[in-house]
Amino acid sequence: MKLLFSRSAYFVYFIVVIFLIGGFFLINGSMKSRNENNNLVCRDCNVILISVDTLRADHVGAYGYPRNTTPNLDNFAKNAIIFTNVFSQTSWTLPSHATIFTSLYPAQHKVLNEYNETVYDSLNASTVTLAKVMRDSGYKTAAFVGDIYVGPKFGFGNGFENYFSYDSNVQIESSMHDAYGYSEYIETGGTFNRTLSQGIKWIDENRNEKFFVFLHGYDVHAPYLRKDISDTSFYSNYSGPLKDVLFTYRELNSIQKVDDHYEIRVDANFSGNTGKKTVKFNDSDLGYIISRYDAGVFSADTALGNLFSYLKSKNLLEKTIVVVVSDHGENLFEKGLWSHRNVYDSVLQVVMMIHIPNRSPAAVSSMAGLIDVMPTILDLVNVSIPSEANLAGKNLVPAIANGKEVNNFVFADSNFLAKALVVRSDTYKLIFRPANNTFELYNWRTDPHETLNIYGRNATRDEELKFALFSFINETNTNAIQKLMSQSYVGEVQE
Numbered sequence: 246m247k248l249l250f251s252r253s254a255y256f257v258y259f260i261v262v263i264f265l266i267g268g269f270f271l272i273n274g275s276m277k278s279r280n281e282n283n284n285l286v287c288r289d290c291n292v293i294l295i296s297v298d299t300l301r302a303d304h305v306g307a308y309g310y311p312r313n314t315t316p317n318l319d320n321f322a323k324n325a326i327i328f329t330n331v332f333s334q335t336s337w338t339l340p341s342h343a344t345i346f347t348s349l350y351p352a353q354h355k356v357l358n359e360y361n362e363t364v365y366d367s368l369n370a371s372t373v374t375l376a377k378v379m380r381d382s383g384y385k386t387a388a389f390v391g392d393i394y395v396g397p398k399f400g401f402g403n404g405f406e407n408y409f410s411y412d413s414n415v416q417i418e419s420s421m422h423d424a425y426g427y428s429e430y431i432e433t434g435g436t437f438n439r440t441l442s443q444g445i446k447w448i449d450e451n452r453n454e455k456f457f458v459f460l461h462g463y464d465v466h467a468p469y470l471r472k473d474i475s476d477t478s479f480y481s482n483y484s485g486p487l488k489d490v491l492f493t494y495r496e497l498n499s500i501q502k503v504d505d506h507y508e509i510r511v512d513a514n515f516s517g518n519t520g521k522k523t524v525k526f527n528d529s530d531l532g533y534i535i536s537r538y539d540a541g542v543f544s545a546d547t548a549l550g551n552l553f554s555y556l557k558s559k560n561l562l563e564k565t566i567v568v569v570v571s572d573h574g575e576n577l578f579e580k581g582l583w584s585h586r587n588v589y590d591s592v593l594q595v596v597m598m599i600h601i602p603n604r605s606p607a608a609v610s611s612m613a614g615l616i617d618v619m620p621t622i623l624d625l626v627n628v629s630i631p632s633e634a635n636l637a638g639k640n641l642v643p644a645i646a647n648g649k650e651v652n653n654f655v656f657a658d659s660n661f662l663a664k665a666l667v668v669r670s671d672t673y674k675l676i677f678r679p680a681n682n683t684f685e686l687y688n689w690r691t692d693p694h695e696t697l698n699i700y701g702r703n704a705t706r707d708e709e710l711k712f713a714l715f716s717f718i719n720e721t722n723t724n725a726i727q728k729l730m731s732q733s734y735v736g737e738v739q740e
């Protein structure tokens with residue numbers, strides 16, 4: 246009964262806080278800094294927005310990765326603004342891209358949001374999107390994407406005059422069939438090789454007009470198909486038990502430590518059950534899985550190198566803003582986790598690099614989110630935000646201009662299995678799991694791998710972050726969170 250009382254009291258506290266702060270507005274919709282930095286405005290510049298799906302920031306050379314995964318992005322970064330502390334607002338492709346294109350949190354754009362009463366499966370047609378604003382401002386618009394979760398089926402076509410979605414399936418190479426019986430397995434999604442070949446063609450045909458192009462590639466994403474690259478440090482000569490395994494998320498999530506070795510269930514696919522066969526492997530094989538991930542990074546980078554060469558050859562970089570982001574990262578065995586179904590920073594910390602013509606390169610350490618992409622791009626090209634839009638992200642131009650901190654807090658909301666919410670201040674990150682009412686707290690600046698949970702060590706600090714998070718919840722999805730929490734209490738009573 247003691248536990249029940251204490252939990253009930255906590256629930257009351259939660260409700261009181263929610264009502265006390267009813268009108269408190271934490272999410273940043275203002276564009277007050279607009280036009281204060283006129284020297285950064287690139288009026289009539291083209292805009293190319295590139296999303297490298299599943300790319301962890303710390304596996305990019307420009308972000309400090311020692312392996313040579315990204316020579317072309319590293320070169321690009323030498324003439325760009327590189328944001329070193331950028332976080333995704335959720336953990337997977339569909340809601341994350343919806344956030345990039347709307348500057349709304351997942352609970353606001355409501356794409357596959359399980360916390361709400363209604364589960365939406367695509368962006369509402371009336372939602373103001375970056376593409377729509379650009380098109381209505383006179384830009385020619387086109388998108389070339391490698392995954393259905395970024396395609397017109399989920400509302401992303403809105404505002405694009407041309408949309409090429411490479412969601413067709415490709416049979417895998419026969420050696421994998423033979424080794425592990427992947428008779429049914431098909432690769433979903435398109436690599437940058439596919440999307441860029443069409444994208445560059447379109448840019449070339451339209452390069453004398455003002456354009457906005459979105460390019461997306463799936464090279465880095467599971468099942469880590471790419472492995473044949475010249476750099477032997479990527480294990481291209483590996484011959485161990487995992488050599489031909491396709492690392493689908495089901496297979497990755499099946500990895501278990503058993504005594505002194507690991508086991509993975511292979512021959513899974515996206516529509517079937519977890520794999521049929523067990524393959525045993527050792528610690529020494531873990532690096533091969535990471536190498537397969539890195540080979541995907543290298544593949545994306547190689548294709549992007551072709552794009553950058555093309556843009557340079559046509560002098561387009563002189564009048565084009567190029568924004569490179571990733572939608573989320575990937576767990577590579579941190580905390581024993583694989584894939585991207587959680588809110589740890591191997592998943593949430595992402596890439597953001599912005600090439601602005603005639604702007605000196607710089608590293609910006611101000612905290613930022615993917616939710617800031619839309620207002621930042623619009624400000625850089627001096628395009629007004631429509632009055633009906635209520636963007637939740639911040640304009641990062643002041644951060645570029647003079648290193649200002651523009652975000653007091655950045656939030657994340659994983660509605661995909663993890664069911665966790667995150668608030669991040671300039672130093673700390675609080676994770677809240679409503680269903681079981683637990684918290685984790687990390688100093689993300691000094692403990693980026695989140696090894697030490699410091700929740701409960703400083704009550705004032707805990708309460709400040711909770712206040713910020715509950716204010717955010719109140720503003721976005723109060724009812725649903727309350728419902729989740731009350732369900733967990735009902736569970737207590739029934740026990």
Ligand SMILES: [Zn+2]
Pocket residue numbers: 298299337338339572573
């Ligand atoms: Zn993704």
